[in-house]
Amino acid sequence: MHHRFLPSGPVFSPSATAFAALLVAAVLGCSGSSTGPNGAAEHARPIELLNVSYDPTRELYRDINAAFAKHYEQEHGTPVTIKQSHAASGSQSRAVIDGLDADVVTLATWPDVEAVAKSGLLRGDWQNRYENSSIPYHSVVVFVVRKGNPKKIVDWQDLDRDGISIITPNPKTSGNGKYSFLAAWGAALAAGGSEDDAQKFVSAIYRRTPVLDTGARAATATFSQKGIGDVHLTFEQEAHLEVDESKGGLEIVYPKRSIRVDPPVAVVDQNVDRKASRHAAEAYLGFLYSPEGRAIIASHHLRPWGDTPPPPAVGETWPAIETFDIGFVAGDWNNAMKKFFGEGGVFDAIYQPQPDKQPAKQAGNQARTQGGT
Amino acid sequence: MNMPTPARQTARRRSVLPGFGMSAAITTLMITAMVIIPLAVLGLRAASLGPTEFLAAAWTPRARAAYAVSLGASLTAAIVSSVCGLLVAWVLVRINFPGRRLLDSLVDVPLALPTAVAGLVYSTLYVERGWLGRFLVPMGVQAAYSWLGIVLVLVFVSLPFTIRVVQPVLESLDRDTEEASRMLGASRRQTFLRVILPAIFPAVITGFALALARALGEYGAVVFISGNMPFKTEIAPVLIVSRLEEFAYAEATAIAVVLLVMSITLLVIVNGLQQRVARNAQ
Numbered sequence: 001m002h003h004r005f006l007p008s009g010p011v012f013s014p015s016a017t018a019f020a021a022l023l024v025a026a027v028l029g030c031s032g033s034s035t036g037p038n039g040a041a042e043h044a045r046p047i048e049l050l051n052v053s054y055d056p057t058r059e060l061y062r063d064i065n066a067a068f069a070k071h072y073e074q075e076h077g078t079p080v081t082i083k084q085s086h087a088a089s090g091s092q093s094r095a096v097i098d099g100l101d102a103d104v105v106t107l108a109t110w111p112d113v114e115a116v117a118k119s120g121l122l123r124g125d126w127q128n129r130y131e132n133s134s135i136p137y138h139s140v141v142v143f144v145v146r147k148g149n150p151k152k153i154v155d156w157q158d159l160d161r162d163g164i165s166i167i168t169p170n171p172k173t174s175g176n177g178k179y180s181f182l183a184a185w186g187a188a189l190a191a192g193g194s195e196d197d198a199q200k201f202v203s204a205i206y207r208r209t210p211v212l213d214t215g216a217r218a219a220t221a222t223f224s225q226k227g228i229g230d231v232h233l234t235f236e237q238e239a240h241l242e243v244d245e246s247k248g249g250l251e252i253v254y255p256k257r258s259i260r261v262d263p264p265v266a267v268v269d270q271n272v273d274r275k276a277s278r279h280a281a282e283a284y285l286g287f288l289y290s291p292e293g294r295a296i297i298a299s300h301h302l303r304p305w306g307d308t309p310p311p312p313a314v315g316e317t318w319p320a321i322e323t324f325d326i327g328f329v330a331g332d333w334n335n336a337m338k339k340f341f342g343e344g345g346v347f348d349a350i351y352q353p354q355p356d357k358q359p360a361k362q363a364g365n366q367a368r369t370q371g372g373t
Numbered sequence: 374m375n376m377p378t379p380a381r382q383t384a385r386r387r388s389v390l391p392g393f394g395m396s397a398a399i400t401t402l403m404i405t406a407m408v409i410i411p412l413a414v415l416g417l418r419a420a421s422l423g424p425t426e427f428l429a430a431a432w433t434p435r436a437r438a439a440y441a442v443s444l445g446a447s448l449t450a451a452i453v454s455s456v457c458g459l460l461v462a463w464v465l466v467r468i469n470f471p472g473r474r475l476l477d478s479l480v481d482v483p484l485a486l487p488t489a490v491a492g493l494v495y496s497t498l499y500v501e502r503g504w505l506g507r508f509l510v511p512m513g514v515q516a517a518y519s520w521l522g523i524v525l526v527l528v529f530v531s532l533p534f535t536i537r538v539v540q541p542v543l544e545s546l547d548r549d550t551e552e553a554s555r556m557l558g559a560s561r562r563q564t565f566l567r568v569i570l571p572a573i574f575p576a577v578i579t580g581f582a583l584a585l586a587r588a589l590g591e592y593g594a595v596v597f598i599s600g601n602m603p604f605k606t607e608i609a610p611v612l613i614v615s616r617l618e619e620f621a622y623a624e625a626t627a628i629a630v631v632l633l634v635m636s637i638t639l640l641v642i643v644n645g646l647q648q649r650v651a652r653n654a655q
Contacts, residue, residue, distance in 0.1 A: 090617070090618045091617075094617065094620070115620055170601055170611075170615070172615035172618055172619075173611070173614050173615050173618050210518060210600065211518050211600040211601070211602075212600065212601040212602060212603075213596075213597075213601070214596050214601060214611065214614065218596075218597065221493070222496075225497060226496065226497055226500040226502065226503070226517075227500065227501070227502040228500060228501075337619065341618075341619070342619060343430075343433075343616070343619070343621075343624070348435065348603075351435070351602070351603035351604055352434075353434075353604055
């Protein structure tokens with residue numbers, strides 16, 4: 001396979017080719033990645049790093065890369081260029097496993113990085129290499145609503161009201177979708193509900209979801225461009241982009257509580273050792289914890305780790321929101337994946353046709369937009 | 374008897390077409406590398422599951438519903454595409470009107486356009502707020518996020534095939550036979566049904582097969598307009614992607630294998646049909 005990387009911008013075109021790529025990945029999958037074309041040749045300066053990341057961080061890493069390159073050259077005298085690759089987090093993880101030569105991965109969810117570790121490319125202790133379990137910034141799931149909040153949606157319980165239609169991507173195919181699902185579940189638990197209550201609440205939400213897009217940005221287009229739905233569940237930084245783009249047509253609502261979105265980062269041990277780029281790769285991720293890195297992260301509406309996080313902009317503050325993490329919702333990610341999103345899990349059960357009802361077959365030509373009308 | 378016989382020469386005589394050995398080698402290599410090896414790996418992958426696991430992965434109620442959506446929508450789209458393609462080809466070949474050349478070149482646009490864009494544009498047009506949706510939705514026609522929408526985009530991506538296959542056959546059709554048919558007293562209808570249709574029908578069926586194959590494999594256009602609701606508008610490839618998201622490679626491959634077997638069966642049937650029609654037409 002031959003990958004070429006541009007310094008920034010879209011590298012993989014999204015859905016159109018994604019399926020073909022995925023199928024190839026499925027076929028070649030675990031057959032073991034080769035050692036690469038040029039062995040362990042000593043890396044000549046200047047150093048080149050490849051950061052394999054997910055969709056919404058495109059703008060963030062463009063800024064980080066520029067700042068880090070300057071910083072690293074000043075500090076060590078070695079020029080460094082960073083190339084980025086962005087696509088859906090899960091398929092990026094597969095690409096690295098299948099041989100994409102990433103120096104660092106900065107992915108959306110813990111399972112995506114853990115999958116790379118399981119393939120042997122990362123050492124098992126990757127989580128302990130950086131502060132906060134290698135999570136340099138976090139986000140929260142918030143609501144985006146139409147201007148003036150006409151449906152008066154202020155907190156989670158408002159989502160399960162007659163006439164509310166919700167937009168969120170398919171949690172089986174989207175990390176953004178997974179987090180929205182977990183946020184709703186956790187919100188029900190945090191409000192004092194039982195597991196049963198949580199399941200009822202989450203089922204109600206998906207019954208009010210007329211479209212299940214396969215990715216986060218597709219869901220954004222459905223909500224903002226096509227005007228479908230009353231509320232869009234998404235990450236805080238994505239919500240800011242969406243609202244800015246709408247030029248006053250949309251606004252953000254912060255629920256009282258939400259899930260903390262923790263995207264981890266890791267140096268891909270095998271690749272950096274082979275390419276002799278470990279020093280720069282480690283410094284690159286370390287830069288995310290530096291004052292300069294934290295300020296850039298904050299300016300993209302991601303919440304940097306550490307005490308007194310810098311504000312998104314001068315004079316702004318981070319809106320207060322109570323957060324819970326994956327541990328509160330499901331114990332850990334493995335458990336969450338199995339219980340909620342695995343084959344036959346909670347999410348599948350929501351769509352299981354009721355035994356007493358005929359399943360709606362493809363013969364019905366009308367989309368059933370539940371709760372939408 | 375003493376004529377010099379060409380027999381010895383024939384043994385060494387080379388085909389009239391030059392470069393047979395080379396082209397056969399290239400053909401074999403291409404087909405092996407591009408088609409046979411990937412398919413074999415697909416089969417091997419799926420075979421890493423036992424029969425029960427295979428069934429558990431590929432034959433769930435949800436997967437069956439997805440196959441039904443994929444096959445049903447693709448068949449419908451291929452039929453619509455064949456009928457419309459025949460009409461368009463007819464107009465382009467038989468009727469001379471200003472802008473014909475332009476129209477003719479527009480036929481190929483769906484081949485060049487990334488299909489994801491087509492899916493996005495279609496769904497934007499047909500939602501309640503869209504240019505077409507604002508008229509259609511009040512009339513009860515929900516084309517975005519529905520089975521109808523899937524058929525619409527599949528017709529879009531498959532139409533060039535049906536047009537382009539029928540067009541040359543129509544062009545080569547001898548007008549004399551039609552005139553003879555009319556002179557001998559056949560009605561227009563009879564002329565079409567008895568003279569023209571038998572000549573072009575094999576091409577129509579070939580177009581149908583190509584359209585069907587194209588539609589079954591489409592992913593990008595469909596995910597943007599189908600809404601992906603399980604049991605209703607979820608196509609099989611979306612299921613494959615969700616299994617890959619769980620890093621369940623073998624299970625994903627199992628679904629792919631079932632889909633592949635279904636499409637190959639369909640294509641074999643269509644091919645058989647086409648051969649029979651072609652034989653009858655002679």
